[in-house]
Amino acid sequence: MRTVRSDWANTILICKKCSKKLGGGFGTKGKTSLAKALRHDLGLRKGRKGALVIVEVKCLGVCPKGAVTVVNGAKPGEWLLVAAQSDVAEIVDGLGLRGAVARAAAEV
Incomplete structure (x- = not known):
């Protein structure tokens, strides 16, 4: 087994099914997905070199109406329902x- 290094300080999981049901729902015009809006706002680098990663995952099973389910990897016991x-x-x-992004950037 091999290991691969990453610079991630944290992982954010976003329900892809919730995002798709909203048809975006974020940004100035309300057409941007939450994952894309967060990446843009934080100015994250792509891939393993980023300070933190935002991953869209399959259905998390909560399925709120008019919201997206978000899980912060640092606090897996708290799931957030983010309204459109x-x-x-x-x-x-x-x-x-x-x-978290500032601390990770300072470490690199």
Whole structure:
């Protein structure tokens, strides 16, 4: 077995099925997916070199109406239901991601 290094400090899981049902729901026009809006707001690098990764996963089984299920890998016991048209900056602050990205960038 081999190992591969990554620079990830955290992992965010976003339900792809919830995002698809909303047809976007975030950003200025409400047509951007939550994953894409978070990546853009945080200015993340792609792949293993990023400070944190946002992964869209298959259905998480919660299926809220008008919201997306989000799991922060640092707090797996707390699942968030993020309503459509929520401010992306508030979501980032609520997940505590700005500090995680800044710490990871300082370590590299």
